[in-house]
Amino acid sequence: MDKSFEPAPIESKWYARWEQHGYFKPSGTGQPYCIMLPPPNVTGTLHMGHAFQHTIMDTLIRYHRMRGYDTLWQLGTDHAGIATEMVVTRQLAAEGKSRNDFTREQFVERIWQWKAQSGDTIGRQMRRLGVSGDWSRERFTMDEGLSRAVVETFVRLYEEGLIYRGQRLVNWDPVLKTAISDLEVVNEEEDGKLWSIAYPLADGSGQLVVATTRPETMLGDVAVMVHPQDERYAHLVGKRVRLPLADREIPIIADDYVDRDFGTGVVKVTPAHDFNDYAVGQRHPLPLLNIFTDDARINDAAPAKYRGLDRYEARKAILADLAAAGLLVEEKKHKLMVPRGDRTGQVIEPYLTWQWFVKMDGLAERGLELVENGSVRFVPENWVSTYRHWLANIQDWCISRQLWWGHRIPAWYDEAGNVYVARSEEEALAQAAARHGGQRPTLRREEDVLETWFSSALWSHSTLGWPEPAAMAKYGFERYLPSSVLVTGFDIIFFWVARMIMMTDHFTGRVPFRDVYITGLVRDKDGQKMSKSKGNILDPIDLIDGIDLESLVAKRTSGLMQPQMAKKIEAATRREFPDGIPAFGADALRFTFASLATHGRDIKFDLDRCGGYRNFCNKLWNAARFVLMNCADFALPPPAGEGGRRAQGGVVPAAVTEAERWILARLARTLTEVHAQFVAYRFDLVAQALYEFTWNEFCDWFLELAKPALNGTDRAAADSTRHTLLYALETLLRALHPLIPFVTEEIWQEVAPKLGIAGDTVMLQPYPEAGAIAADASAEAEIQWLKAVLTGIRRIRGEMNITPGRAIPLLFAGGSADDHLRAAKFAPQIGFLGRIETQRWLDDREAEPASAVAIVGELRVLIPLAGLIDVGAERARLDKEIRRVEAEIAKCNGKLGNANFVQNAPAAVVEQEQRRLADFTAALAGLREQAARLAAL
Structure with missing residues (x-):
């Protein structure tokens, strides 16, 4: 072994060898254990959330593979409709072109070309992390087989009456000109204004003052509303007001939705442009008046003066006209939640449009039942309440998108607007001919595509060949469904987890997975969400390989259009990483993730932890070198009848010395703890148990306790100790392998031959069991x-x-x-x-x-x-150190005694100062005790 541990050459060598030899493929024997990778976007790169979850999944797969399970980690990527179109659209813009310069077929072909060239970036990065999934089975949501599953699902749901086309209110991005899901909407508090507008009563007897944050939508008002128990307005319910700037009268209605304490207690009702108003409109019932075009301009349903104006230009014009008419009562500052599209940053409009929907009430009822009856288990269990809440308040699912890239909806229209949903155009034509007395009319294909979550909802069974019997047999549908566990974030429990449960059960009669392990969100060391605008994003590949300061600055500021933002991020980067980011290696990063994998909602990632686990890998490396150097001439005698090599695990040492019996007993206890925590999905406690045994007991103590025997004259004790050193180390390498696969493989290749163990790789060795080792409480x-x-x-x-x-x-x-x-x-x-x-x-x-x-x-x-x-010199040194520590304590007390510091400093800074005070206080007590001891001499 080399003198120093260098991760890079070890990682590149072993991953290539593992993949080349097909070690990641299912064995076909043993109890099946399957994990379905949540498919990352084909446009994406490996971010910290991916790296964290992939580490957890790979740890589970490697652990169960070593325990003899038939493991399948199903890999793949998602076509990510909106994100992918945006990438290619930006590429075209750089060439001076737009999507409109292409036919639909040409544009889609351009996307396929881009995917072939750059779409596997995340796959390459996953390999760097050590992902041991079966790459030969990698799927893409727009593969031919998966596309057939999408069409079959759509047609069957339509035939069952569960898919319909209707006019509903949706989240609309006026830049992309498509509906988007709630997950793609970012709601953040912003500074805005609240305007109070007078609506004259139609009979001329007075007016009602309405408060609104969006005066431009008043052109679509169909009512004003008060609370039914508001005595101020009870006599007006049923009367009418005249809508300012529009020659229309609208009714005054009463509804419990109104907050009597907000503004004047009177609100406008615009069902076509507000989700809450839409619900009010359905209850009363009120007409739906859409006054926007698909790019958020005023349409022909509004007064002629405002037609064609952008929504914010219209706002200015409407406010000016209201003021001129004496109807603008008040304007004041107001904080409000603003919905913006996560791709474009534009304000999202609630927009009335024709879309395709899935009826969700019956599916949701069954989806909830499967969790309540234990068919699907959430870990941690508290996430069941979130799942229950979402399904209890579910709305029909808008599945259509106004894009070109994606699964095109399998529906055709004749000239009369009749719709034919079919598996192919030929099948649609046959349906149309039956309707038209045998004549085959000209049909027009539906332009919309299905949203990405529709195909993702089928991931668990479509990747296993459903609905084609031959493909199902090929991919192991019967064997691997249900899968064992889904590892995912809490933010997509509703969007993906719930829909997979519903769809897989509906079409296969099976649940998609037995367990759902919900991970927390990876944040920075101060608990802040990682985002480019904050300049605190970490790239896991940078942590593996290292990156110099200038390259890191260039990477973090690239693509930022605002110079001030770029300068801010550059300054923050130079402050935090004056020397760049050192290379930690994949194993150190993986162990860091495992150690942080608690059952909490947030994961604070600190580079200091990464550095500590880089030291841990180095400690293991140096310990192995010590063992191998001291066992250079040791060779375990080959067993009779086994060809001179043992199939697995080696022979448990006889353990002559007390130290040997102790380390073996501690090893057995550690393995018992590790197995228990794997079952509980407590990867942090798995990492903690293995870390403490490796560092504190094996390296710090047993290697030292072994030295007297190794250097002594008792040959039996020396040989037994060498055997125990090798045995404990080899067992430890197998136990650590799921967490840190690269360094353990490299060391195991050196250690295993000493014990006569057969096998080409540690990943196919059995995971160690405590039962093979005798416990010895007396030795402990x-x-x-x-x-x-x-x-x-x-x-x-x-x-x-x-x-x-x-x-x-x-x-x-x-x-x-x-x-x-x-x-x-x-x-x-x-x-x-x-x-x-x-x-x-x-x-x-x-x-x-x-x-x-x-x-x-x-x-x-x-x-x-x-x-x-020298007692006098030592007393003088201690007195000086006591004064220094007392001064530090005074500084800490000064800060913590300052109310402004405690209230205004970041919580992490206050916590750090409190820890410093506790450390200095403990140190002072020790120094004073030591000084007192010297004073007695």
């Missing part, structure tokens, strides 16, 4: 005592500034009979590891010399200080 107690004694000696050395290499005397006082036995048993280890020149017990009549003392139960461990230290 014995070594715990030895660790306490050695820890006390080392603490005294550190506190008293006694150099580690200097041999010192050691005295024991007090103690029980067990302490006497243990002191005798472990005298060689204490002498070797503690650098002790002499060790003896004080008798009952002997006075204790001036000593530094460590307490271990009833035992007093004494280090006489005479001749070891």
Whole structure:
């Protein structure tokens, strides 16, 4: 093994070898274990949320593969209609062209060309992370087979009366000119205004004052509304007002929706331009008057003066005309939630248009039943309440989009507007001929495509070949459906998880997955959402490979149109990363993600954690080098009748020494904990258990405790210790492999031959089980005592500034009979590891010399200080250090005692200052105790 751990060459070598040998493919034997990858957009790159979830999925797949399961990780990508069209549209704009310069067929062909060239970026990045999915089965939502599944689903739902075409209010992006889903709408509070407008009563007896944030939509008003219990207006309900600027009278109605304390308690009702007003209109019932075109201009349903104006130009004109007419009562500042499209940034319009919908009430009822009866389980369980709330308040699903890229809706129209939904145009023509007495009329294909979530809802069964029997047999439909677990974020429980449950059950009679593991959202170290505008986005590939400052600045500011924003992000980047981002490697990044995978909603990602786990990988590497160097001449005798190699796991050592029995017992306990936490989806506790065993027990203690045996004269103890070192290390490598696959594979290739273990890769070795190792509580107690004694000696050395290499005397006082036995048993280890020149017990009549003392139960461990230290110099050093720490405590108290600091500083900064105060306070107590001890000399 090389002297230093370098991740890059190890990662590139092993991933290529794994994929080349087909290790990621299902074995076809054992109990099936399947995970369906939530398909990332083909336009995308690997962001931190992807990397986090992919790490969790890969950890589960590798763990179950090693446990003998027939594992399938179904990979694939989503065509992402809107996002993909926007990418290609921007490319065309750079060439001085637009979508309108192409026919639909030409534009779609251009998108396919782009996908072939650049659409697999995220796949390459997933490989860098170590994803062990079956790339040979990778699917795309617009593959031929998946497209057939989409058509079949649409036709069957239509034939069952569950799909219909209707005129409804939808989220409309006036730039893209398409309906979009709620998930693609970002609602954020912005500064706006509230205008109060007088609506004259039709009988001339007075007026009602209406407050609105969108005066331009008043041209589409069909009523004004008050609360039915509002005594101020009860006598006016049923009367009419004259709509300002339009020659129309509209009624005054009463509805519980009105907030009597908002404004004047009177609101306008515009059902074609507000979702809440639409619901009011359905209850009363009121007409739907759309006054916008598809690009948010005033249409011909409004007064002629305003026609053709952009919505905000119309607002200015309407306000001016209201003021001129004396009807603009008040204008004041107002905070309001503004919906914007996540792709274009434009304000979204509630827009009345013809769309295709899926009836959801019956499907949702069944989807809820499957979760309530335990057929599908949410982890953590609290997400069931979110799922229940969404399904209980579900609306019919708008599935059509006004795009060119996507699954075109399988519907055709004749000249009379009759619709024919069919699997092919020929089938549609046959339907039309039957309607027209045998004549085959000319048909026009539906222009709209299906929204991306429609095909994604079929992902669990369409990727397994449904509805084609031959494809289902090929892809293992019977074997892998239901899949074992879905790993996804809470933000798409409704948009994707619920719809998959409903659709898979409806068409296959099966649930799509048994468990749904809901992950938190990856945020920055201060808990802020990662976004380009904040300049806090981290690219997981940059964390793996490292990136210099100038490249990082260029990357973060590229594409920003606003110079001020670019300067702000550049300054923040230079402040946070003055030396760029170092290369941590894939294993360190993966272990960081696992360690953060709690059951909480938010995951605070801190680069310091990544650096710590890079050190962890390095610690494991150095420990392996120590073991291999000390076992260079060791070879486990081959077993009889097995061709000289063991199929799996190696032989459990006989364990001659107490230290060996202890490390094996601790290893067994760790494995028991790891298995339990895997079952509970507590990856943070899996990582914690393996980290603590590796760093604290194996590396820090067992490697040290092994040295006396390795350097001693007892050949049996030395050979047994070498066997245990190799066995514990090889077992640990298998246990760590699902989390950190690259470094464990590299080391395992060196260690396994020493134990005569057969196999080409650690990933196909069995995951270690605690049952193979004998527990030994007595050994744990014995070594715990030895660790306490050695820890006390080392603490005294550190506190008293006694150099580690200097041999010192050691005295024991007090103690029980067990302490006497243990002191005798472990005298060689204490002498070797503690650098002790002499060790003896004080008798009952002997006075204790001036000593530094460590307490271990009833035992007093004494280090006489005479001749070891310059007491005066040490007192002076301690006094100086005490003054320094007291000054730091005063600074912390000054900040935390300042109300402005506590209230205005970021919470993370306040928490850091509180931690500093606690650390300094603890340090001061130790220093004062040490000073008191010296004062007694």
